[in-house]
Amino acid sequence: MTDSISSTAQVSTPLEFEYNAIISQYISYFNELRDAGKKRFIERTIHFQSIKSFSYIGMEERKEVPILISAAAVQLTYGFDKYELPFFKNIYVTPDAYLKTGEKEIFVGHVSPEGIYIAWKYFLQGYSDCTDNVNVAIHEMAHALEHESFMDEASVDKDFKTDLAKFSSVTGPAFASAIVERKSYLRSYAFTNIQEFWAVSVEAFFENPAALKQSMPGLYGTLCDILNQDPLTADKILPK
Numbered sequence: 221m222t223d224s225i226s227s228t229a230q231v232s233t234p235l236e237f238e239y240n241a242i243i244s245q246y247i248s249y250f251n252e253l254r255d256a257g258k259k260r261f262i263e264r265t266i267h268f269q270s271i272k273s274f275s276y277i278g279m280e281e282r283k284e285v286p287i288l289i290s291a292a293a294v295q296l297t298y299g300f301d302k303y304e305l306p307f308f309k310n311i312y313v314t315p316d317a318y319l320k321t322g323e324k325e326i327f328v329g330h331v332s333p334e335g336i337y338i339a340w341k342y343f344l345q346g347y348s349d350c351t352d353n354v355n356v357a358i359h360e361m362a363h364a365l366e367h368e369s370f371m372d373e374a375s376v377d378k379d380f381k382t383d384l385a386k387f388s389s390v391t392g393p394a395f396a397s398a399i400v401e402r403k404s405y406l407r408s409y410a411f412t413n414i415q416e417f418w419a420v421s422v423e424a425f426f427e428n429p430a431a432l433k434q435s436m437p438g439l440y441g442t443l444c445d446i447l448n449q450d451p452l453t454a455d456k457i458l459p460k
């Protein structure tokens with residue numbers, strides 16, 4: 221797999237052009253990348269999609285669906301060497317919010333050992349408004365990434381599990397209580413538990429990085445360290 225960033229690399233094959241055309245319509249993070257970065261992003265998206273099985277529950281298969289869901293995973297893990305999330309082989313897509321067996325609430329996405337579930341309507345909403353800090357695809361991929369590190373440490377980058385453990389035991393709760401005391405910048409769902417605090421923080425990190433950095437610089441810096449990227453820079457990836 222070619223995965224290094226060379227300064228001359230550009231989108232070049234017909235398949236890459238097709239992915240470029242679709243991803244650039246929806247994901248501003250992608251549009252901010254330089255040519256070599258776009259190529260890396262597209263190569264990763266093609267590969268990620270090729271190792272997952274996509275199932276459509278109550279909706280027609282559509283070409284852009286697996287491409288864009290794969291792209292969301294690639295965005296989250298863009299700073300890592302390991303980005304395949306190999307524990308999760310299946311991705312299920314529903315047209316709208318859905319009921320889960322045995323639960324009363326309606327879901328727009330969730331992660332279970334069977335796979336990653338995303339409601340397509342809410343996927344699109346997530347990427348259409350970058351100011352509301354809500355992005356279901358990033359949210360579920362953040363849960364999947366955390367889960368992945370627990371299932372098999374070797375399937376994520378070396379420092380990720382340690383950094384995340386620190387976040388979960390020390391940093392996260394400290395941030396959470398500080399935020400609660402001063403009224404939160406993050407939506408209230410973040411305070412359900414530490415897993416939700418992680419996923420909601422990551423959503424805000426990608427949805428509106430400048431605003432998160434301004435209102436919560438400590439949390440922003442911690443997320444840059446954990447994910448090894450800074451969405452406010454053109455290259456995104458931070459040197460290790």
Ligand SMILES: [Zn+2]
Nearest residue numbers: 359363416419
């Ligand atoms: Zn969640």
